[in-house]
Amino acid sequence: GAGVSQSPSNKVTEKGKDVELRCDPISGHTALYWYRQSLGQGLEFLIYFQGNSAPDKSGLPSDRFSAERTGGSVSTLTIQRTQQEDSAVYLCASSFDRSNNSPLHFGNGTRLTVT
Amino acid sequence: EDKVVQSPLSLVVHEGDTVTLNCSYEVTNFRSLLWYKQEKKAPTFLFMLTSSGIEKKSGRLSSILDKKELSSILNITATQTGDSAIYLCAVASMDSNYQLIWGAGTKLIIKP
Numbered sequence: 001g002a003g004v005s006q007s008p009s010n011k012v013t014e015k016g017k018d019v020e021l022r023c024d025p026i027s028g029h030t031a032l033y034w035y036r037q038s039l040g041q042g043l044e045f046l047i048y049f050q051g052n053s054a055p056d057k058s059g060l061p062s063d064r065f066s067a068e069r070t071g072g073s074v075s076t077l078t079i080q081r082t083q084q085e086d087s088a089v090y091l092c093a094s095s096f097d098r099s100n101n102s103p104l105h106f107g108n109g110t111r112l113t114v115t
Numbered sequence: 116e117d118k119v120v121q122s123p124l125s126l127v128v129h130e131g132d133t134v135t136l137n138c139s140y141e142v143t144n145f146r147s148l149l150w151y152k153q154e155k156k157a158p159t160f161l162f163m164l165t166s167s168g169i170e171k172k173s174g175r176l177s178s179i180l181d182k183k184e185l186s187s188i189l190n191i192t193a194t195q196t197g198d199s200a201i202y203l204c205a206v207a208s209m210d211s212n213y214q215l216i217w218g219a220g221t222k223l224i225i226k227p
Contacts, residue, residue: 003157004157031213033213040219041219042119042203042217042218042219042220043158043203043205043215043217045214045215045217048213048214050213056213056214091157091158103149103160103163104158104160104215105160106151106157106158106159107157108156108157109156109157
């Protein structure tokens with residue numbers, strides 16, 4: 001069965017460029033999360049979507065980061081004017097409902113390297 | 116501030132050994148504790164422990180929640196090289212219906 005799909009799997013970009021990361025959640029999952037994972041660190045919450053709305057954007061590190069979700073499905077995370085400290089693995093997860101008792105299903109992530 | 120601490124940070128054992136990974140938490144209004152296994156990429160769900168389900172078992176893996184000690188252990192018996200991974204612990208609070216507080220993980224390496 002189809003799981004959470006993320007693209008690209010790897011992205012190398014030059015400092016100052018914009019990047020767009022894509023997440024295609026499991027069909028029917030209403031909740032969608034973006035996390036960032038740096039080497040040796042736990043998961044850092046970025047943003048949560050319930051349907052198309054994002055009730056919590058508190059984890060976005062700066063105004064260079066934005067995300068949207070359309071049609072209650074695909075989500076894109078955009079990082080403008082990338083910096084070297086943005087280098088990390090960006091993980092997307094979805095769950096059946098908004099309850100945090102519903103286990104998250106993760107994608108394979110996008111490894112972003114800013115040179 | 117809510118926090119989840121996992122120990123040890125890393126562990127190297129030989130195939131066939133039994134390992135115990137620890138997760139302790141300070142989270143207001145505890146709802147549940149979850150264990151995930153992360154091999155190369157996507158974390159995969161292992162167990163969810165709640166007040167009504169403090170012990171879970173699946174094959175060689177088992178987990179227990181100790182609400183008095185605010186901690187959980189994940190046991191793996193007769194370890195295999197395929198058990199090598201980062202094991203992540205996360206805690207949900209009733210204060211939020213979607214937020215999870217994540218530990219930094221335990222990196223487990225099983226040597227043949």
